[in-house]
Amino acid sequence: MEGIDAYLTSKEISPEIKKLLQDTKDYLLQGIFDVFDAKRYLTISFALLIQHGKQLNESEKQAVKSFKNRRFVKNIITIIVICLGTYLIIRFIR
Known part of the structure; x- marks a missing residue:
């Protein structure tokens, strides 16, 4: 949400992207959307x-890069944790 607020106050962002960001912020505040x-x-x-x-x-x-990168980093970390967990489970079962 902080990232959205930072871009909403910028004068370099076009009105259509500001509207998109404002709609997203409203959906978050109303509970329609979660962060994902x-x-x-x-x-x-x-x-x-x-x-x-x-x-x-x-x-x-x-703005586009900032919202994309966070998702991919989290996905990579999740995949690593799942792989590590699976490896440890298999190792202790044997």
């Missing part, structure tokens, strides 16, 4: 904007 839903919603929405020809400036590109 919000990141997924933003990632898909950014991808659709880019696919429909929206040219992003540097601040907008940074």
Whole structure:
């Protein structure tokens, strides 16, 4: 949520991306989205904007990267923990 607030106050972000971020923040506050839903919603929405020809400036590109990177880092950590846990379980069973 702090990341969304930081980008909402920026003057370099276009109105359509600000609306997207504000909608996401509202959904979080209303309890419609959890953090994972919000990141997924933003990632898909950014991808659709880019696919429909929206040219992003540097601040907008940074916003897209900041929401994407967190998800991938968490997924990598989760995969490592699952693999390590599976290895330890198999090792102790033998």
